Amino acid sequence: MKRSLLAFAGATALIGASASTPVAASTPRxxxxxxxxxxxxxxxxxxxxxxxxxxxxxxxxxxxxxxxxxxxxxxxxxxxxxxxxxxxxxxxxxxxxxxxxxxxxxxxxxxxxxxxxxxxxxxxxxxxxxxxxxxxxxxxxxxxxxxxxxxxxxxxxxxxxxxxxxxxxxxxxxxxxxxxxxxxxxxxxxxxxxxxxxxxxxxxxxxxxxxxxxxxxxxxxxxxxxxxxxxxxxxxxxxxxxxxxxxxxxxxxxxxxxxxxxxxxxxxxxxxxxxxxxxxxxxxxxxxxxxxxxxxxxxxxxxxxxxxxxxxxxxxxxxxxxxxxxxxxxxxxxxxxxxxxxxxxxxxxxxxxxxxxxxxxxxxxxxxxxxxxxxxxxxxxxxxxxxxxxxxxxxxxxxxxxxxxxxxxxxxxxxxxxxxxxxxxVHVAVPDYPARSLVIPKPVSFAAPGGFTIQGQLFEPAGGGAKHPALIFVHGGPPRQMLLGWHYMDYYSNAYAVNQYLASRGFVVLSINYRLGVGYGRAFEQPDHWGPTGGSEYQDVLAGARWLQAQAGVDPARIGIWGGSYGGYLTGMALSRNSDVFKAGVDFHGVHDWSLDIGEEAGHPVERYEKGDWQQLMKTAFEASPDAQIANWRSPVLLIQGDDDRNVRFDQTVDLARRLTQAGVPFEEMVIPNEIHGFLRYDSWLRADRATALFLEEKLRP
Incomplete structure (x- = not known):
């Protein structure tokens, strides 16, 4: 973030950041x-x-x-x-x-x-x-x-x-x-x-x-x-x-x-x-x-x-x-x-x-x-x-x-x-940052059910060659938007950096801005049957995977998924509903059972005489959760969460781990004591991101 080797061109971007910038031959750490x-x-x-x-x-x-x-x-x-x-x-x-x-x-x-x-x-x-x-x-x-x-x-x-x-x-x-x-x-x-x-x-x-x-x-x-x-x-x-x-x-x-x-x-x-x-x-x-x-x-x-x-x-x-x-x-x-x-x-x-x-x-x-x-x-x-x-x-x-x-x-x-x-x-804090080793993500779009056009950013490995394994990345929030570059939120700058690293390791990565996200108007932010009322946004994730499978440089049999928070929820949805498409996943602090989570959001109706459609919502909320389809979950998953999470309760991961064990689904876990939802330490991110990359390479690039 600062002066020295980094200059700015015109009123636009950083010098050396055009699409023609060559990518370094060596793979960065x-x-x-x-x-x-x-x-x-x-x-x-x-x-x-x-x-x-x-x-x-x-x-x-x-x-x-x-x-x-x-x-x-x-x-x-x-x-x-x-x-x-x-x-x-x-x-x-x-x-x-x-x-x-x-x-x-x-x-x-x-x-x-x-x-x-x-x-x-x-x-x-x-x-x-x-x-x-x-x-x-x-x-x-x-x-x-x-x-x-x-x-x-x-x-x-x-x-x-x-x-x-x-x-x-x-x-x-x-x-x-x-x-x-x-x-x-x-x-x-x-x-x-x-x-x-x-x-x-x-x-x-x-x-x-x-x-x-x-x-x-x-x-x-x-x-x-x-x-x-x-x-x-x-x-x-x-x-x-x-x-x-x-x-x-x-x-x-x-x-x-x-x-x-x-x-x-x-x-x-x-x-x-x-x-x-x-x-x-x-x-x-x-x-x-x-x-x-x-x-x-x-x-x-x-x-x-x-x-x-x-x-x-x-x-x-x-x-x-x-x-x-x-x-x-x-x-x-x-x-x-x-x-x-x-x-x-x-x-x-x-x-x-x-x-x-x-x-x-x-x-x-x-x-x-x-x-x-x-x-x-x-x-x-x-x-x-x-x-x-x-x-x-x-x-x-x-x-x-x-x-x-x-x-x-x-x-x-x-x-x-x-x-x-x-x-x-004004200031470049890391003048020797390996910027030239990063790829330029491409803007892409594809159709999804319900008449939605979904936009995303495609990270492609340098050099082309044989068909590559591919990954879907799903952001959290969900009122967020991933961008064609570094993000203004530190959590998503970390995600952007990891997607760049995965691309350097030979993965094609598609970051999806699914319905519920911001940047495309209020109607896009408030779709019917979202989350606990039906999980309709998962259709965009599956549509993105189908789009990836049709790309010339992608091996359609080696598709994985990763994401955090709401992205962890959608990762769980993908693995529990379509293990035939998603062969592995990494779930950072996701919601796995909406029925454990929505009481406060709905105003604690269980405490009132008037229940409205509370019971119907509880049924639908569970059915729109990864836990509901454990019987169909076959693909391996890595679960990552800090146990002082103040955005998604840690019991969501504890409960899922028990269910996966009972169902015989292969999984690994990384629990970081005393970390919160958006990890506060570089060391925590480094450990979790390294585990993410190693897990996905092991499962999709044996």
Whole structure:
């Protein structure tokens, strides 16, 4: 991710990344391919030309930063261990002189561990704690402020944060001990200071309803904004600090809805006086699927912009797009028309322009890439800031241009600057990365039952020759999209690297963007009979295998499959339903019995007198699970999971292992004690990915 040997061409991709780039004759080691640098958490200071980001190389995470006008990079922290403690929530102080961050935790989990324990993937005998840390922008020894999470830095130099579901605070300079800032009966989260730092907004969680709440000081009562039975979220301050805008969804409850179909999830936008709490509804979404509260990417992404305009992401036209809404009321105005999705939105300092990433552009395959655009909130058309066969995402304002993360098919993510003319690299963390040994995946598509056209990326071994064994890769999520290059999520950058390694070992790999995934419109994301209601997306996986079998360079008798999470579920579906097609598979932390998993999703209907179609769903959910077809499962499988998984319960793999044993199905297993769902250590990924490659080679390339 950085300057030196890596230069950028035009406003597109990294130099040396064209399809004509020769591939090295030698096969790279897996450890070298996994030795890429990943960039996350790119953020900009609000009032000065400074940016910061987190860089991870072989499991070692560090904060890096750069200042305008030249934005020369420097390392802020000096961590040296692959300790599995993630760095998140980068924040700048008002003057840009201090960087605040969170060390530790699991911020992509579906639920906390019992007792709110922080992950301990390095097996430390000393219990890890999630902590708020500060470091000087220019470098220096980091300092622990307090245990806690979700820091917010005020204009007055106070850090508010969440600890034990309550709001705490302490001075940024550490001159006083942390203390609980206020008492609130709810479970509090998401602290947000007013622009002048005099008041704090936060969310008070009450279970089936939530309040947006304002704290002034200990002599003033808390102010709950327009309290209702609804679930309020997404608070944003007006630039003058007098009002707050927020979203409202209905509270949990009501009669059971039919569980076999998607239902509208309407929401509304409100504004309220931060002093009195009096509020008014600005706009209400239509009660339609397209009008539902957005579930993917940035979520609603509500912002209070200049000229008293709010902006948000909704799917009113069937795609995740940006809309502008006057706070006085009226209809939202579409800012980003087209058949693409918007992600990674940020605002200019003057609050008149939005920067965003979208899967659109003139190049073939751009719906499986990301490029960066800007759009003014007044009546103006979007402007393309990057294009070509590379990928760019996470734009933030930086001086006279935009800082972003750039990658392509061969070169891993790196921070760069876009000034409207060219992309300039800021830093290349691994200048000797074996980029030239990576292949350029090809965009492909094929038909699947139900009228769906499925897109994917085809990795072909160099050199051609005899027919090759082939693999299907299925991503997790499922609201994800694999791309024609390195990914903006670390989990899927790992998957991309493994697919490249498998191609270097002689496998043809087809990565499938099956129905349920993002990037192709709301209707594609919400198909009938999905997952526990029928598993219809498995048809896309099987169709992909049939397509592979028809390719000239593929041995149709040697097809395998691998994937993680939802991809693990689809791997299990493939092996249990079509061992005649899929001769081996690797299942990372997959769901194997939906009926064990859906109680919470369906609102615990077993606890209610009204059951709706709960029993019918439980039957269908089991039938749409790999466990239901164990009798037909013959192909060998490798099961991999960390036993501190907080997204898919470990009992899913324990249960499947018992069933496979009883059925006499050959399987191997790798259990990584104390690892979570998205492994936190490079060593964990290396061990698991090496086992994956060896297993597939043994079964498909004896």
């Amino acid at each position: 897996l450890a070298d391919i996994l030795g890429y640098s990943f960039v996350g958490e790119l953020t900009a200071a609000e009032h000065v030309d400074r940016i910061a980001w987190v860089e991870t190389v072989r499991g070692v995470r560090n904060v890096w930063a750069a200042a305008g006008p030249d934005f020369r990079p420097h390392q802020v922290t000096r961590y040296t261990q692959d300790d599995g403690q993630e760095i998140t929530h980068l924040r700048f102080s008002q003057d840009g002189g201090t960087i605040v961050y969170v060390l530790g935790g699991s911020h992509d989990a579906n639920w906390p561990a019992e007792g709110n324990l922080a992950p301990d993937p390095a097996n430390s005998p000393v219990q890890p704690k999630v902590g708020i840390w500060t470091a000087p922008f220019d470098g220096g020894e980091p300092r622990l402020l307090s245990e806690g999470d979700q820091p917010a830095v005020s204009a007055k130099g106070v850090v508010a944060f969440v600890k034990d579901d309550q709001i705490w605070s302490m001075p940024l300079d550490g001159s006083a001990r942390p203390e609980r800032l206020l008492f609130d009966r709810g479970k509090d989260r998401t602290p947000l200071w007013s622009p002048d730092g005099s008041r704090l907004a936060f969310l008070s969680g009450r279970g089936d309803h939530d309040f947006v709440t304002v704290f002034t000081d200990k002599t003033h009562p808390l102010v709950y904004l327009a309290p209702s039975t609804g679930r309020d979220d997404d608070p944003v301050w007006s630039p003058d600090g007098q009002r707050i805008a927020f979203s409202r969804q209905p509270g949990r409850g009501g009669a059971p809805e039919p569980l076999f179909q998607f239902h509208p999830r309407p929401f509304s936008i409100w504004t309220a006086d931060a002093t009195t709490g009096e509020g008014r509804r600005v706009w209400a979404s239509p009660v339609t699927l397209d009008g539902s509260y957005p579930q993917n990417g940035d979520g609603l992404g509500l912002r209070w912009m200049a000229d008293d305009r709010l902006t948000m992401i909704t799917t009113l036209d069937g795609w995740e797009h940006l809309y502008a809404l006057p706070t006085a009321g009226g209809a939202p105005r579409l800012l980003t028309p087209g058949r693409f999705m918007v992600e990674h939105v940020s605002a200019s300092r003057d609050l008149k322009t939005l920067y965003y990433a979208a899967n659109t552009g003139p190049a073939k395959g751009d719906d499986d890439r990301r490029h960066v655009f800007s759009v003014g909130i007044a009546a103006s058309a979007p402007r393309e800031l990057t294009s070509g066969t590379g990928l760019q995402w996470s734009p933030v304002a930086a001086g006279r241009g935009v800082a972003l993360v750039a990658a392509d098919a061969q070169h891993p993510p790196a921070v760069a600057l876009a000034d409207g003319k060219a992309l300039q690299p």
